[in-house]
Amino acid sequence: MNVEIFVANANHIDFAPSICDLMYESAQARGTGIAKRSPEYVAEKMKAGKAIIALDGDKLVGFSYIESWGHKKFVANSGLIVHPDYRNQGMAKKIKRKIFDLSRKLYPNAKIFSITTGLAVMKMNTELGFKPVPFSELTDDEEFWKGCQGCRNVDILQRNNYKMCLCTGLLFDPNVKNEHAASSFAKKVVKPVIKKKTPNKMYKK
Numbered sequence: 001m002n003v004e005i006f007v008a009n010a011n012h013i014d015f016a017p018s019i020c021d022l023m024y025e026s027a028q029a030r031g032t033g034i035a036k037r038s039p040e041y042v043a044e045k046m047k048a049g050k051a052i053i054a055l056d057g058d059k060l061v062g063f064s065y066i067e068s069w070g071h072k073k074f075v076a077n078s079g080l081i082v083h084p085d086y087r088n089q090g091m092a093k094k095i096k097r098k099i100f101d102l103s104r105k106l107y108p109n110a111k112i113f114s115i116t117t118g119l120a121v122m123k124m125n126t127e128l129g130f131k132p133v134p135f136s137e138l139t140d141d142e143e144f145w146k147g148c149q150g151c152r153n154v155d156i157l158q159r160n161n162y163k164m165c166l167c168t169g170l171l172f173d174p175n176v177k178n179e180h181a182a183s184s185f186a187k188k189v190v191k192p193v194i195k196k197k198t199p200n201k202m203y204k205k
């Protein structure tokens, strides 16, 4: 196995149909709906340099792409997919990191967000400094929310006037100091020190 991860380009457009098939099959297996993507749409993302592709030789391993909303004030890293043969090996984490870095480079002032019910995405985004937020903090671009039409829970979203649903909103705001590094530091360094200084017997009678 020799997986390489690239910023996709026009040379990768032949992978677009397999990427869409993989997204569709995975959504079926999870029993969720997805925003519909056509091979042409995915190919456009590749040509525009707004996608990350992972390949093992000529075998498709994974993919994700960037979408911008609300006059480029918001960016979403969408369509994250890893081929079943390559899951649980840290591949999604690497692709997420790359698409996040690419988004920061192409849209340095945009807020990056996602909505998800998936634990894997929640974990990875949290590591990158995303915070959970209500939908009111996300884009109000109708085009983005139209993507929810294919989801089996869209009736819940509509009933709540697009203000809440089963997904959690996750937001990275470039204008807010990323406290995640500080909280990791607190976890690794401060907590053990506090623990050492407050032995359990202090609380015993």
Ligand SMILES: CC(C)(COP(=O)(O)OP(=O)(O)OC[C@H]1O[C@@H](n2cnc3c(N)ncnc32)[C@H](O)[C@@H]1OP(=O)(O)O)[C@@H](O)C(=O)NCCC(=O)NCCS
Binding pocket: 026, 027, 030, 079, 080, 081, 082, 083, 086, 087, 088, 089, 090, 091, 092, 093, 094, 115, 116, 117, 118, 119, 120, 121, 123, 124
């Ligand atoms: C979700 C998906 C992208 C994960 O890919 P992967 O390469 O197996 O993920 P990784 O090995 O990089 O794991 C990243 C983290 O997510 C966790 N994770 C991975 N799959 C998980 C799952 N099914 N349930 C819960 N956590 C999961 C891993 O434990 C890891 O967390 P850690 O850093 O705390 O150990 C892959 O299963 C997939 O393509 N699924 C179908 C499409 C999908 O659900 N996309 C997300 C759309 S919102």
